[in-house]
Amino acid sequence: xxxxxxSLPKRGNAYQVSAWLVLCLGAxxxxxxxxxxxxxxxxxxDAVLQREGRxxxxxxxxxxxxxxxxLSSFRSLVQAHPGTTRVDFHQHAEAMGVRxxxxxxxxxxxxxxxxxxxxxxxxxxxxxxxSLHPQxxxxxxxxxxxxRPRYLSVAYCEPYAGNEVAMGFDSLGAELHRPVxxxxxxxxxxxxxxxxxxxxxxxxxxxxxxxYRRGLPLVDVASRRLAWSGQVSGxxxxxxxxxxxxxxxxxxxxxxxxxxxEGAPRGPGQLLYDSQAGRGSFAPAAAxxxxxxxxxxxxxxxxxxxxxxxxFWRAGSPLALLxxxxxxxxxxxxxxxxxxxxxxxxxxMARRLAREARESAARLETVFDSTADGIVTLDAQGRVRSANxxxxxxxxxxxxxxxxxPMSDCIEGAFVLAAxxxxxxxxxxxxxxxxxPLDIALNExxxxxxxxxxxxxxxxxxxxxxxERMRHMAHHxxxxxxxxxxxxxxxxGAAIVRARREQERLALLFIDLDRFKNINDSLGHHVGxxxxxxxxxxxxxxVRATDSVAxxxxxxxxxxxxxxxGEAECQRVATKILQALEPPLTAGNQxxxxxxxxxxxxxxxxxxxLASLMRHADTxxxxxxxxxxxxxxxxxPGRRGSSAEQLRLEADLHRALEREELVxxxxxxxxxxxxxxxxxxxxxxxxxxxxxxxxADFIPLAxxxxxxxxxxxxxxxxxxxxxxxxxxxTGVAVKVAVNLSPRQLDVPDxxxxxxxxxxxTRLPPQLLELEITESAVVRDTQQASFKLQRLRALxxxxxxxxxxxxxxxxxYLQELPVDKFKIDRSFIARLQNEDSDGRLVRALIAxxxxxxxxxxxxxxxxxxxxxxxxxxxxxxxxxxxxxxxxPADRFEATMxxxxxxxxx
Numbered sequence: 001x002x003x004x005x006x007s008l009p010k011r012g013n014a015y016q017v018s019a020w021l022v023l024c025l026g027a028x029x030x031x032x033x034x035x036x037x038x039x040x041x042x043x044x045x046d047a048v049l050q051r052e053g054r055x056x057x058x059x060x061x062x063x064x065x066x067x068x069x070x071l072s073s074f075r076s077l078v079q080a081h082p083g084t085t086r087v088d089f090h091q092h093a094e095a096m097g098v099r100x101x102x103x104x105x106x107x108x109x110x111x112x113x114x115x116x117x118x119x120x121x122x123x124x125x126x127x128x129x130x131s132l133h134p135q136x137x138x139x140x141x142x143x144x145x146x147x148r149p150r151y152l153s154v155a156y157c158e159p160y161a162g163n164e165v166a167m168g169f170d171s172l173g174a175e176l177h178r179p180v181x182x183x184x185x186x187x188x189x190x191x192x193x194x195x196x197x198x199x200x201x202x203x204x205x206x207x208x209x210x211x212y213r214r215g216l217p218l219v220d221v222a223s224r225r226l227a228w229s230g231q232v233s234g235x236x237x238x239x240x241x242x243x244x245x246x247x248x249x250x251x252x253x254x255x256x257x258x259x260x261x262e263g264a265p266r267g268p269g270q271l272l273y274d275s276q277a278g279r280g281s282f283a284p285a286a287a288x289x290x291x292x293x294x295x296x297x298x299x300x301x302x303x304x305x306x307x308x309x310x311x312f313w314r315a316g317s318p319l320a321l322l323x324x325x326x327x328x329x330x331x332x333x334x335x336x337x338x339x340x341x342x343x344x345x346x347x348x349m350a351r352r353l354a355r356e357a358r359e360s361a362a363r364l365e366t367v368f369d370s371t372a373d374g375i376v377t378l379d380a381q382g383r384v385r386s387a388n389x390x391x392x393x394x395x396x397x398x399x400x401x402x403x404x405x406p407m408s409d410c411i412e413g414a415f416v417l418a419a420x421x422x423x424x425x426x427x428x429x430x431x432x433x434x435x436x437p438l439d440i441a442l443n444e445x446x447x448x449x450x451x452x453x454x455x456x457x458x459x460x461x462x463x464x465x466x467x468e469r470m471r472h473m474a475h476h477x478x479x480x481x482x483x484x485x486x487x488x489x490x491x492x493g494a495a496i497v498r499a500r501r502e503q504e505r506l507a508l509l510f511i512d513l514d515r516f517k518n519i520n521d522s523l524g525h526h527v528g529x530x531x532x533x534x535x536x537x538x539x540x541x542x543v544r545a546t547d548s549v550a551x552x553x554x555x556x557x558x559x560x561x562x563x564x565x566g567e568a569e570c571q572r573v574a575t576k577i578l579q580a581l582e583p584p585l586t587a588g589n590q591x592x593x594x595x596x597x598x599x600x601x602x603x604x605x606x607x608x609x610l611a612s613l614m615r616h617a618d619t620x621x622x623x624x625x626x627x628x629x630x631x632x633x634x635x636x637p638g639r640r641g642s643s644a645e646q647l648r649l650e651a652d653l654h655r656a657l658e659r660e661e662l663v664x665x666x667x668x669x670x671x672x673x674x675x676x677x678x679x680x681x682x683x684x685x686x687x688x689x690x691x692x693x694x695x696a697d698f699i700p701l702a703x704x705x706x707x708x709x710x711x712x713x714x715x716x717x718x719x720x721x722x723x724x725x726x727x728x729x730t731g732v733a734v735k736v737a738v739n740l741s742p743r744q745l746d747v748p749d750x751x752x753x754x755x756x757x758x759x760x761t762r763l764p765p766q767l768l769e770l771e772i773t774e775s776a777v778v779r780d781t782q783q784a785s786f787k788l789q790r791l792r793a794l795x796x797x798x799x800x801x802x803x804x805x806x807x808x809x810x811x812y813l814q815e816l817p818v819d820k821f822k823i824d825r826s827f828i829a830r831l832q833n834e835d836s837d838g839r840l841v842r843a844l845i846a847x848x849x850x851x852x853x854x855x856x857x858x859x860x861x862x863x864x865x866x867x868x869x870x871x872x873x874x875x876x877x878x879x880x881x882x883x884x885x886x887p888a889d890r891f892e893a894t895m896x897x898x899x900x901x902x903x904x
Contacts (some may be wrong), residue, residue, distance in 0.1 A: 015481060022329060025325060026328060029325055030329065032720060048253065048359055049288075049307050052253075054292075054361055056253055057455075063245035064297070066339055067241065070098070071097060071190065072190075073866050074108055075211055076466075076467075079212065081473050086132055086156050087131050087132060089158060090132055090156075092110060092160035100700065103244065104236050104240040106162075107166060108232070108234055109163075112213075119142060119352055121748065123141055129452055144173045146173060148366060152170055154168060156334060167780045181231060185617050186224060188212075188224055190209045190295055191208050193205070193207075193299075194257050194259075195270045199265065204239075207297055207372070208231050208232075209232045217638045218588045219712050237340065237444060239272075240253075242578045243476055251307055252279075252282070252284075252307075253275040253304070254302075255271075255272040257272055257299055258293070258300050265828065269302055276525060282306070288892060338504070348586060359788070365778070371390060376388075377453065377454050378455065379453075380452040382402065385901075388463070396431045411429065412426070412427040423437055424436050424438070424439070428457075435809070436459060436461050437463075439457070440458075443455075449669040474486070475487040477550075477551040479533065479551075480536035482540075483550040483551075484551065488550035488552070489507075491548050492610050492614075493560070495560060496609065496610060499602075503564075505604070507559065507567075507569060509573065510599040510618050510620065511556065511577065514625070514630060516528065516531075516629065517812075518649050519531060531592060531594060536549070536557070538580040539559065542573070543576070544561075546561070548560040559573065566681060567730060568662060571600075571634070577596060577598060577630070578631075597622075597629050599635065600632060601617040606754070619635075624633075646670070653698055653701060653705070653707055656711075657710060657711065664685070664715060665885065666888060667683060668888075669856065669876050669877070669878040670883075672875055672876055673870065679735035679738050680723075680734055680891060681736075682737065682739075683695070683885050686698055716753075720736070720758065721763075723736040723768075724763045725892075726895065729892070740772050741776070751791055754768075757831070764798050765794050765795030769797035769798070769799055771799045771822065772788075774798060774804075781816070784816065788817050797819045799818065799820035799856070802819070802846075804824055818853060819848075821853055822857075823856070823874075824859075825859025828857050829859060831862075841868075841869075845872050854875045856876040856878065857876075857878075859878075861880050863881070865881070883898075
């Protein structure tokens, strides 16, 4: 340096020029260095901000996909099994860990599409559903209020606690929810609502998935609307879900809903989440902000990541460079000192920048390793450059053993590097040689480094297990575990093909439990379910391992004997089944005896296709029931006529009202003591083709097909009109008794219908008596009592028909508001002479007296029976001894003679 100073010019201006030259050059160099350092800091900060933005979008998308898969599993449950119960829904929610593994889920709901005509019955079923809660849901109702053509009402909700207010909520009746529901239905895709205040009292959003009836096409909007039967909804608290996916940190992350996905987002949206809420308004400069729009189930969410405002030109390192350069310039005559100072400061700055870079890389690596999905980076040849902890756990290998290995070593089969191919399903291979299902998505990175590809990996073993469980539920009965109708038809179809190819025989047994409905009605469905499970186990024990036992629904079972099986084998297996069901069954504290009626059919004698074999086996089963039950009958082709006649009889009965083929006959009822006419019972008769059809033939058919309701309404109106005519023409007021079927008693507006008939015919209510069978009211004593009270409030009399047949007890009779009991004719028929046992008839009459109710005995055919009933104090009688059923005009002509007391 001294030699350099000695070599400088001696003149002052030369030194000044040299000094100014050094100053200018040094100042220029210092400013340039300062600007370069500012740009470097800003570039590094921009890169970190960019990575944080991409990572936030990836984590949020993964989180939403996880919750969408959760709802999809519920939709698969209800679509695969249309008969899904509240217990099935609850058990699936427990299996999926809705309350434990998914903290952002407020509720998972299943909503059912209900027509307005079915609203009352639907609400009643929901209130009485005690499968999970012994008290049921007494306050269940569809809301918001108002009548609409259809309702999409919440029927099942998990968890129920805390979500009671959501039960019955009709999303079609809410303006905020209906467009989302309809869009999901038409698109057959999950759709989310805009941020809304939830019924549970929180702000969030609802994700809706449509449910369609199984087996219907979904090719266009029209077919989807036709097949639509309900929806599965997830109610999410937005803050919980987004906080779990976006923990924030040094950067401020905001998520806003900016509208539906039909158009580009415009302007500010509705805030869903702010990682630094309460720390002032969000107004970052454009340079400090990175934004991305994420499509989420029909909505667009804007994800904004912002850093704190930074003035890089004022940062310590760049200013140090500037000041150091200027000082070095001023002290340029000390070149070595200036060089040393600049080197020291530059080294310090480099170390600090390196430390900051290492800290930033560590934060990024922490986020990289905390994701649930595996993430790997690959070079151009497909070799692994890096792998996060999730990927290492997935392949059960440490990172050092994974780095440098071709990705094809971890995946079975051919592995091709291809960007933009979406998610591919492959089979992963662990270090221990085991394989597992794997989803992989590859994206190509920008050129400029050794990493060329980034892969997102997801172990889908759990999803496969859920899908397998769904497939099993779709082909097996949830109660008994037996194959259901769909699986049986598949096996039967395959057995027919094999038998036809190998020219073999096979057999089919159709089993129906005798009087099983009595068990459900009297003991409850929970006892009936245990009986069905026990029957299923006994059937399996009675057949061969190669045979198939399936439950068709209700109390119907089918046994397929696929291997060479003729009539003898069919008879042998049926005998074993009868023997297996002969011992009593124990269900709780009940010991029950269940007998089967079994119909058999063989291939090819009884049919050559699936439909005919099933139909003929069913026909043979009904032959077994007609033969006394608890027996077996093999289908005989020559007996098809009776089934065809039943079909013709049903078709003619549908047109009987239109053709005016139905008429009423009236059987007189008399005072037992005084013998005067007390009333008339209206009995329906059918004149088919000029001949009367026995009521025993067409009344059960009308009950089965539901025609008994319009027939009963016609009979009520015709009987009232006739009774009013008798009174106007003869001056005699005769009470007319009309039978109500169990189906009529179930009609919600029965009381209004009766009142309308009385108003239309102008018949005084006291001249009408409604007869209801004992079995009809015992099914639901509380509901029956309510309707009978309303009928009596009209002034109408109520009588219990077939009294004493099987259910009579003071426990329920005391609850029924009735005026009269009718002793069944089977009890009167036993009174043949003085040696007959009349204790039961005396007890029934005494029971009626104790309850303050009138008593009528029907089926009186002998003088001894009439005398016995008089002696016991019976109020009224009817029967062939006193008068047979007759047309209305003949009854009217005989009324005058009946006003005199009866002899005897």
